[in-house]
Amino acid sequence: MKGTIFAAGISLATLTPLTAQQKPNVVFIVTDDLGYGDLSCYGQEKFQTPNIDRLALDGIRFTHSYSGTTVSAPSRASLMTGLHTGHTPIRGNKEVKPEGQFPLPEGTVTLFHLFKKAGYATGAFGKWGLGQPGSEGDPNRQGVDEFYGYNCQLLAHNYYPDHLWHNQTKIVFPENENGQFGAYSQDLIQAKTLEFIDNHGKDPFFLFVPIVLPHAELVVPEDSIIRNLRGKFDEKPYKGTDSGPAFRKGGYMSQEYPRATHAAMVKRIDAYVGQIIGKLKEKGVYDNTLIIFTSDNGPHREGGADPDFFNSNGVYRGYKRDLYEGGIRVPTIISWHGKIASGKESNFTFAFWDYMPTFAELLKVGSPKDSDGISILPTLLDKGKQKKHDYFYFEFQELGGRQAVIQGDWKLLHLDIRNGGKYELYNLASDPSENHNLIDLYPRKATTLKEIMKKARTDDPNWPLF
Known part of the structure; x- marks a missing residue:
């Protein structure tokens, strides 16, 4: 688990530089x-x-x-x-x-x-x-x-x-x-x-x-x-x-x-x-x-x-x-x-x-x-x-807080999180413009992506999302 104040993870002592050529x-x-x-x-x-x-x-x-x-x-x-x-x-x-x-x-x-x-x-x-x-x-x-x-x-x-x-x-x-x-x-x-x-x-x-x-x-x-x-x-x-x-x-x-x-x-x-x-x-x-x-x-x-x-x-x-x-x-x-x-x-x-x-x-x-x-x-x-990648994760702190997870062709959005929140689900292969919210048609897929979303972030007191 990554810490809340992160010292990004490369041990510089292990690095071996290339030759000039x-x-x-x-x-x-x-x-x-x-x-x-x-x-x-x-x-x-x-x-x-x-x-x-x-x-x-x-x-x-x-x-x-x-x-x-x-x-x-x-x-x-x-x-x-x-x-x-x-x-x-x-x-x-x-x-x-x-x-x-x-x-x-x-x-x-x-x-x-x-x-x-x-x-x-x-x-x-x-x-x-x-x-x-x-x-x-x-x-x-x-x-x-x-x-x-x-x-x-x-x-x-x-x-x-x-x-x-x-x-x-x-x-x-x-x-x-x-x-x-x-x-x-x-x-x-x-x-x-x-x-x-x-x-x-x-x-x-x-x-x-x-x-x-x-x-x-x-x-x-x-x-x-x-x-x-x-x-x-x-x-x-x-x-x-x-x-x-x-x-x-x-x-x-x-x-x-x-x-x-x-x-x-x-x-x-x-x-x-x-x-x-x-x-x-x-x-x-x-x-x-x-x-x-x-x-x-x-x-x-x-x-x-x-x-x-x-x-x-x-x-x-x-x-x-x-x-x-x-x-x-x-x-x-x-x-x-x-x-x-x-x-x-x-x-x-x-x-x-x-x-x-x-x-x-x-x-x-x-x-x-x-x-x-x-x-x-x-x-x-x-x-x-x-x-x-198995998945991609994004978050945005402003405008009530927002999250997104993409796995394959599927994308789950969690919007207006601090004001109760709502979820939207899209299939990017068939709907790259994200016009058709499929959250009600594919509840099991939404549940899978919600679990990924939950595990994808580490809590940080400087950046509370919830």
Whole structure:
């Protein structure tokens, strides 16, 4: 049984690093609130994402992959620790004043520790949200050599902030004072991302790129991307927060062109991906780099965002904060030129907590002892026998508390738990959009999944669900 304060389960003393010749670089790109249908290689028809499409053609496009859960912090905690949200030390978005979120506890072993022990340089550039500056969850105390970006995910709602963090140094932007639009945060973060590749082109590196886009506030710099999109969509202007205490402290600014701006934000992500790939090729390391591109949860509906207009969740019901498929099923592309088959589509089912054992196997450092995950390396390299999960578990702390269990084609949802609760049962094979609740027709199946749901989580006083 896992403890309530979890020191994630890899004994670092047992790790044996690879030789220098065996070490592939790893670039892990996680977008923020990008929906399953927001990319043209996943069916987006209103705009194109050519760089990401090319990455998919050079690797595997997964159609049945899950994030950690349906909001940022616990989803990323699941990724970092190899644990689903019944066991992660962070299971919700909990703010810590004056800046930051509930921290990963001291002693947690993250993906960064795994790579550090294997002799890698590690970097994280974007949004953190796993522990306030100077806390035990601070990125520099969780195995990150270099961090640049937002420590606090609340402040990451806004793209013209008064400061970002470079390791322990607070970088202040006077050009953004008094409502000015001087320094666009994600462009600054992208520059540091490319600089990290420049600085470590001869070293094995693990580069974590938690891109802030297309989350929350809808705003982009005035450049050719947005100019080419304005006027292409019928718009519903959004009236937001343009002054007062919430201005650039979590509130969303007004936006006359919200649909064009969302498209521009996704296309900006696409441009960033193209730049990262270009830099890897420039340094001569592209063929020795495993690239993962995914999202932390489904699309949001804040700040004027309109996922229905863009069909951002594809055929799937639900959005961010839902445990329906639209809130947790995410686009995932994994590429490693010459090692992973190109142009392949896979419906193999896996989730964020599977990356920890996958990287452990890749680095030949032993399997995590307490991970909820399985290695997906056999699927990626088409070698060996691929294990499969017996079930997948998700929980969400807000909106009365929510749980979901998926076993095979069956999915059970437990909703509004703290207010009495209700259950819904779906067959994802026959009803991927979760339109037909079968709870009354298949009571025995529901009972089986309820038992799995009950056993899947460990009680934690920091995250009471009932």
